[in-house]
Amino acid sequence: MEPVRREQLIKATIESVAELGLQGTTINSISKKAGLSSGIISHYFGGKQGLIEATVRYLLSSLKYSLMAQVTESTSPEQRLMYIIEANFALVQQRKDTTRTWLSFWAQSMHDPELHRLQNVNSKRLYSNLASSFRQLMNADSAKRAAELSAAMIDGLWLRAVLSQSDKDQFKHSEQLAKQYVRSLISQYGA
Amino acid sequence: MEPVRREQLIKATIESVAELGLQGTTINSISKKAGLSSGIISHYFGGKQGLIEATVRYLLSSLKYSLMAQVTESTSPEQRLMYIIEANFALVQQRKDTTRTWLSFWAQSMHDPELHRLQNVNSKRLYSNLASSFRQLMNADSAKRAAELSAAMIDGLWLRAVLSQSDKDQFKHSEQLAKQYVRSLISQYGA
DNA sequence: TTATTTTTATTGAACGCTCAATTAATAAAA
DNA sequence: TTTTATTAATTGAGCGTTCAATAAAAATAA
Numbered sequence: 001m002e003p004v005r006r007e008q009l010i011k012a013t014i015e016s017v018a019e020l021g022l023q024g025t026t027i028n029s030i031s032k033k034a035g036l037s038s039g040i041i042s043h044y045f046g047g048k049q050g051l052i053e054a055t056v057r058y059l060l061s062s063l064k065y066s067l068m069a070q071v072t073e074s075t076s077p078e079q080r081l082m083y084i085i086e087a088n089f090a091l092v093q094q095r096k097d098t099t100r101t102w103l104s105f106w107a108q109s110m111h112d113p114e115l116h117r118l119q120n121v122n123s124k125r126l127y128s129n130l131a132s133s134f135r136q137l138m139n140a141d142s143a144k145r146a147a148e149l150s151a152a153m154i155d156g157l158w159l160r161a162v163l164s165q166s167d168k169d170q171f172k173h174s175e176q177l178a179k180q181y182v183r184s185l186i187s188q189y190g191a
Numbered sequence: 192m193e194p195v196r197r198e199q200l201i202k203a204t205i206e207s208v209a210e211l212g213l214q215g216t217t218i219n220s221i222s223k224k225a226g227l228s229s230g231i232i233s234h235y236f237g238g239k240q241g242l243i244e245a246t247v248r249y250l251l252s253s254l255k256y257s258l259m260a261q262v263t264e265s266t267s268p269e270q271r272l273m274y275i276i277e278a279n280f281a282l283v284q285q286r287k288d289t290t291r292t293w294l295s296f297w298a299q300s301m302h303d304p305e306l307h308r309l310q311n312v313n314s315k316r317l318y319s320n321l322a323s324s325f326r327q328l329m330n331a332d333s334a335k336r337a338a339e340l341s342a343a344m345i346d347g348l349w350l351r352a353v354l355s356q357s358d359k360d361q362f363k364h365s366e367q368l369a370k371q372y373v374r375s376l377i378s379q380y381g382a
Numbered sequence: 383t384t385a386t387t388t389t390t391a392t393t394g395a396a397c398g399c400t401c402a403a404t405t406a407a408t409a410a411a412a
Numbered sequence: 413t414t415t416t417a418t419t420a421a422t423t424g425a426g427c428g429t430t431c432a433a434t435a436a437a438a439a440t441a442a
Binding site: 020021022023024100103104106107108109110111116119120123148149151152153154155156157159160162163164165174177181 | 211212213214215291294295297298299300301302303307310311314339340342343344345346347348349350351353354355356365368372
């Protein structure tokens with residue numbers, strides 16, 4: 001039962017945070033969405049905080065695996081960069097409510113050490129994924145710079161899309177802009 | 192007394208949200224920081240929500256005026272673009288805690304109509320400020336594209352700096368990157 | 383098999399706490 | 413004195429957590 005319930009509760013948490021915000025999300029709003037009692041949360045996660053953290057870890061690993069599913073050994077560096085961008089914009093398409101949840105958690109990470117740790121893992125991973133791909137296309141310094149800039153561009157486009165409550169098409173548009181930008185970095189610095 | 196107390200309470204709110212987050216901020220944490228009693232908040236702002244919204248409006252107009260203070264009629268388009276970037280990164284220097292507060296508010300804006308309205312005002316203003324300056328340096332379509340991209344770049348660099356709990360130097364570094372990027376857009380599309 | 387015990391899974395009411403808001407009291411100013 | 417500004421105490425709603433009770437499932441014994 002345990003794995004079933006855990007997933008049930010994590011998905012209910014994503015929905016609740018997307019709908020009501022982290023502030024408005026209570027143990028009741030979650031358990032109601034999951035169709036379970038409120039007591040079960042403490043039973044499986046030790047408390048509300050434990051469930052929140054488990055939910056962030058769940059989102060993080062979703063992102064990780066959606067990238068890993070695409071990339072193989074024969075994937076070209078440029079193609080790999082495109083996959084990284086797609087993965088970062090993809091969660092939207094899978095679950096339209098995930099992006100709002102994501103931003104809520106990042107805002108909270110400023111005041112919660114464990115969330116901040118997880119946020120750092122995510123931020124560094126985006127950077128190093130980008131950097132290692134760029135590295136195959138240009139010198140080390142340029143690759144670092146390109147990774148820093150494109151990480152910011154991806155996050156910025158994503159942030160503006162989320163905050164303006166964009167629809168799927170606008171997210172697609174942002175994704176295209178990010179891809180174009182990465183291509184322009186390659187032709188600018190590329191060997 | 193009223194204007195004095197209002198400013199006192201707004202500044203205490205900024206501090207409290209920066210320190211404790213929007214979740215952790217209570218009328219007690221605010222009034223304590225302001226050295227006043229909790230009842231005074233309802234008296235001057237009608238309640239906590241009113242104070243929160245007044246604080247966002249305060250931050251918004253700070254940003255607006257810090258830009259207006261720099262720009263004159265004789266400011267060149269390129270210089271004006273640099274001032275826009277400086278203004279967006281500048282709140283950090285004035286008050287080191289302001290940036291965290293901003294992000295907290297923007298996250299909350301997804302679930303609060305009035306905050307969302309204010310967030311939109313801000314986002315649109317950044318875009319149109321950029322666009323009108325770019326327009327003097329390139330054709331209309333390029334200017335729109337350049338404004339969209341540089342708005343995202345500014346927000347992305349800013350977001351990553353805030354979330355990684357950067358110090359002032361790292362913020363300065365991000366500001367420099369944003370400026371360089373805008374310059375590269377000018378030389379790329381510029382007439 | 384059937385009956386009995388034990389374990390596991392789940393509930394929801396009760397508890398203590400914290401919050402925002404209100405209120406009556408008080409102090410200061412006009 | 414009347415008005416304005418402020419406090420401090422109080423209220424009631426809502427929160428997360430706990431926990432005794434229960435139901436369902438599994439294991440054991442007859």
